[in-house]
Amino acid sequence: MSDAEQQKVVNLDRGLFFVNYRSAEDSLSPPHVTVAPALGHERRMEIILHPDATEPTLWEPNSGLVVRVTTPGTLQVQVQPMRLGGSQAAVVRIEPIQSGRARVVTAQSESLGLHANATTEGLKVLGHVAGRGDVTVGPNAWIAGPTAPSRVEGVALEWPEKPVGLDIRYAVQFANGQAGSGRMVPLGAYAGTRGRALPITGVVLEMSGTDELEFVAEAGFLNAPTLRAVGKRVVLSGPTNREPLVGIRIGIERIAAAEQVAAPMKPRKPAGSGRVRVFRSRPRQESPVT
Template identity: 30%
Template sequence: MAQVTQEQETAITVNRGLFLLRYATGAANGSSPFAVVRPASASAPFIEVISPPGVVAGFLSAPGDFAIVRAEQSGSLIVKIVAQNPGDPLEASLRMEPLAGGEKTSAAEASIAPAIQAPPTILAHVSRRGDIEVAMGAWIAGPDAPAPIEGLEVRGALPDGVSVELQPLLATNPPRWLDWAGPGSFVGTRRRALPLAGLRMRLSGASAGNFEIVASGLFLGSPVVNRRGREVEIVGAAGLDPLVGLQLRLVAASFGDPAANERTLADPPSESKLKVFRAMASA
């Protein structure tokens, strides 16, 4: 079963001084998570996190990465660990090593064990099949069993501080965008033989910047359309063709690729060579 990308936070106590904060060890199996380190709100005036040139302050991508912590007085650092991909282990250890004027503390090392979180699911109303529910990351209808998708709802537990909002394009004549809908809301229609002709998705919430949506959409008579970003749009080439397959998942944001974080609805499509040509009737 597909799993949503996970994250976990912990606090490290820092005494006055200059320290080397080092990403010591990662996951024993699978991809190691990345870490984002920042001063706690109350400590921000007197604690600074300094990373090497060209690296986002406090971003540690893998074991061996490091940052310098300068503390004018004792305070706290917040360490956020984020899995690279859904289902990856969520475990890492960070070590604080005094460089000058620093004092070791009992909280000098922070180890974070895997967090268990139920994966979210997607409920879809599919023509001739009714309501079906799949794990995030699985195809709804899709290449092996294409069928018009008429409505959607994201269910289950997402990472703290992250919500998925949806805006459907109905295949009316002409096609019509409905309003954006928040978490837990069903978008589209049921039993009206009115498939979706497109879909917009965006992330919201305090932790939305740590994640991206990866979406693949299959439209009747067209190749698979692939999109990635914090706000994405999938629409068929003709703008009228029904959506007959959809795959959605969350992944860690591409901090190492600035362009990846700036992708918008206007980006050109990324397409596979797979096409579906099949006579279908909505029900």
């Protein structure tokens, strides 16, 4: 790879993905971004361009294209400066376009049994809902929630196929320091009550044993805006820590970490230094993890 370009590869599962050139360090002379299937993966994916575009190159931030992947394959993302010695720093997001069920953009890894196409399928979230009883959903699905708020009195997480070495614990909190409030329990255990009309006022989720995964959770509390939290340890509670929980959804996703591309064979000049960051999109209200 030459001084004038940077490149990284991203493994994509079967699906539809939006390649979004979000920002550049040099806004006056931004680098351009070109995407292409890796050598030998040309038949696995199709790049869909804007009707006015003639090549899979994004010339400035706030532009994008779509990649349709029929068989899991590797996409190359290459960044080149606009001028000699120009900036090569760009932020590119790979955003899955959902159709039916969620899929995860995966990064190549063998640690903790996380293979290139691993997802969090198999994760189950149970919630005990007042008037309905136990409700079990998959990852990123609401229990009660915005369209059907109802008091949630307990939760449990199950993940039989979790990666080896990954440890997950969680706790619920009650108002007035009721017994069991804040007590961490392991994966598979139930935290909360049943049939006691004792509302939950907070949920704590923790994980350890991996640098690749994080919780992505949302919760609704009575008369409060929906709260979203992302991280290895997340705490969900209302504005005063006393509002009852009336909806929750929990997912586990790969960390959208900015990765430094491989260094070129020749040292770069300081003026041309930079990096391309390619990672999953997050909603606008949260900052990308770097």
